[in-house]
Amino acid sequence: MDPLKAKFQEKALAAFTEMRAMLKEKGDTVVGDVNLKQVFGGMRGVKSMVWETSQLDPIDGIRFRGYSIPELKELLPKAPGGKEPLPEGLFHLMLLGEVPTEEDVKWISKEWQRRSAVPPHVFKVLDSFPQDAHPMTQLSAAIVAMGTESVFSRRYAEGMSKTEYWDATYEDAMNLIARLPRVAAYIYRRTFHDGDHIQPDVSLDWAANFAHMLGINDSADFKSLMRLYLTIHADHEGGNASAHATHLSGSTLSNAYYALASGMNALAGPLHGLANQEVIKWVFSMLEVLGTDTPTKKQIEDYVHNTLNAGKVIPGYGHAVLRQPDPRFVAQRTFAEEYMKDDPLIKVVWDIFDVVPPILQSLGKVKNPWPNVDAHSGALLVHYGLKEYSFYTVVFGVSRAMGVLAALVWSRALGFPLERPKSVTIKWVKEYLAKQEESVA
Numbered sequence: 001m002d003p004l005k006a007k008f009q010e011k012a013l014a015a016f017t018e019m020r021a022m023l024k025e026k027g028d029t030v031v032g033d034v035n036l037k038q039v040f041g042g043m044r045g046v047k048s049m050v051w052e053t054s055q056l057d058p059i060d061g062i063r064f065r066g067y068s069i070p071e072l073k074e075l076l077p078k079a080p081g082g083k084e085p086l087p088e089g090l091f092h093l094m095l096l097g098e099v100p101t102e103e104d105v106k107w108i109s110k111e112w113q114r115r116s117a118v119p120p121h122v123f124k125v126l127d128s129f130p131q132d133a134h135p136m137t138q139l140s141a142a143i144v145a146m147g148t149e150s151v152f153s154r155r156y157a158e159g160m161s162k163t164e165y166w167d168a169t170y171e172d173a174m175n176l177i178a179r180l181p182r183v184a185a186y187i188y189r190r191t192f193h194d195g196d197h198i199q200p201d202v203s204l205d206w207a208a209n210f211a212h213m214l215g216i217n218d219s220a221d222f223k224s225l226m227r228l229y230l231t232i233h234a235d236h237e238g239g240n241a242s243a244h245a246t247h248l249s250g251s252t253l254s255n256a257y258y259a260l261a262s263g264m265n266a267l268a269g270p271l272h273g274l275a276n277q278e279v280i281k282w283v284f285s286m287l288e289v290l291g292t293d294t295p296t297k298k299q300i301e302d303y304v305h306n307t308l309n310a311g312k313v314i315p316g317y318g319h320a321v322l323r324q325p326d327p328r329f330v331a332q333r334t335f336a337e338e339y340m341k342d343d344p345l346i347k348v349v350w351d352i353f354d355v356v357p358p359i360l361q362s363l364g365k366v367k368n369p370w371p372n373v374d375a376h377s378g379a380l381l382v383h384y385g386l387k388e389y390s391f392y393t394v395v396f397g398v399s400r401a402m403g404v405l406a407a408l409v410w411s412r413a414l415g416f417p418l419e420r421p422k423s424v425t426i427k428w429v430k431e432y433l434a435k436q437e438e439s440v441a
């Protein structure tokens with residue numbers, strides 16, 4: 001058994017035993033109420049699942065196993081000479097709950113390289129798509145196509161015991177994460193560079209190799225950005241749409257490939273991950289309409305009002321949980337301050353940050369007027385030459401796979417059952433309310 005898997009087994013067995021004992025003794029404890037607004041309003045705040053890899057606080061933002069992004073930037077191992085954490089280290093932390101050593105991270109880098117060969121039929125599936133198929137359509141199809149290799153599905157068909165589900169899922173998760181950068185880069189090169197593909201460089205870490213295979217910028221700074229990007233997008237507790245969709249599909253024991261494809265299909269919506277493409281598209285159309293790369297704040301303000309008056313949302317702003325500027329936005333801003341503070345597009349993003357929140361606040365209905373992760377990411381990618389914004393959600397997806405798959409391995413280890421909440425009809429709600437009123441009268 002590999003060292004990461006062996007450590008996971010030890011921790012998961014202990015957690016399983018503890019969970020079972022806790023549920024036996026305290027299983028009837030009430031942890032919250034649900035009101036009608038939540039039933040009709042997307043289940044905000046309803047505590048309904050366990051997600052070990054990260055937790056989101058409305059004010060402090062995301063914590064991965066208790067660590068904030070600034071703490072992770074200090075604690076996680078970095079590439080030689082680099083300042084940004086290696087995503088491999090975050091995966092280790094999410095899976096085991098332990099900050100890894102340099103050696104642990106090197107082992108994961110090598111292991112993902114070892115597992116990274118993509119089955120040839122996946123490229124054939126991708127090549128059968130029209131060149132202009134949206135990159136997220138291609139990503140989802142490629143993930144399902146890779147599922148022909150699922151260790152879980154093969155071993156399930158062979159009759160594996162329930163106690164082995166986590167083991168087979170770990171194998172699928174590791175293979176999938178290892179292969180995603182190659183698949184994503186292949187989608188990018190076939191869509192935007194006429195299929196002129198770049199071979200992987202086995203000497204590089206996971207994120208740097210992805211940056212390399214995109215083939216647009218071989219600088220150390222772009223590799224650093226990719227390490228940061230793939231770290232901060234990895235997980236956002238379990239209730240966000242891509243995580244929850246992965247969790248729901250996975251709860252049927254569909255394999256990790258189907259489960260992740262479900263998550264990616266959710267990420268592809270403009271209220272979630274696709275917002276990163278929508279932000280830069282919105283910024284570019286604003287610059288085009290205004291006829292300048294350096295708009296004034298007043299011009300931005302007017303453009304924001306036009307967007308709202310047209311019945312549209314301001315992409316990159318607002319959040320279902322957060323009530324402060326997203327620390328992932330702040331981390332990207334810090335990166336931009338160091339590497340590209342004189343880039344005019346970066347200045348536009350920062351001016352938008354000054355202009356939008358008071359306007360959204362003035363609407364009186366927006367619960368969080370602050371920027372989320374997607375408000376900044378596109379401008380960083382444009383700076384290094386990655387201008388084709390329909391690809392941005394794929395980059396988000398490569399990162400998100402780490403969190404949702406680490407969580408899926410935990411779900412299997414803890415033996416979580418099929419997810420099946422209760423739905424009601426509007427008629428049922430009306431009758432329920434009428435009965436309540438009768439009993440009060």
Ligand code: CMX
Nearest residue numbers: 271272273275313314315316317318319320365366367372
């Ligand atoms: N621009 C304009 N209006 C907004 C808004 C924004 N950025 N954010 C919220 N609102 C509106 C909502 O549309 C809603 O209006 P209605 O009552 O007319 O339907 C009202 O404010 C209340 O919404 P909320 O409770 O504050 O926000 P929700 O939890 O319902 O939605 C989110 C959260 C992210 C979908 C929403 O803020 C939004 O649409 N933002 C823009 C898209 C975006 O950036 N998404 C990315 C989120 C991060 C990610 O997942 O990657």
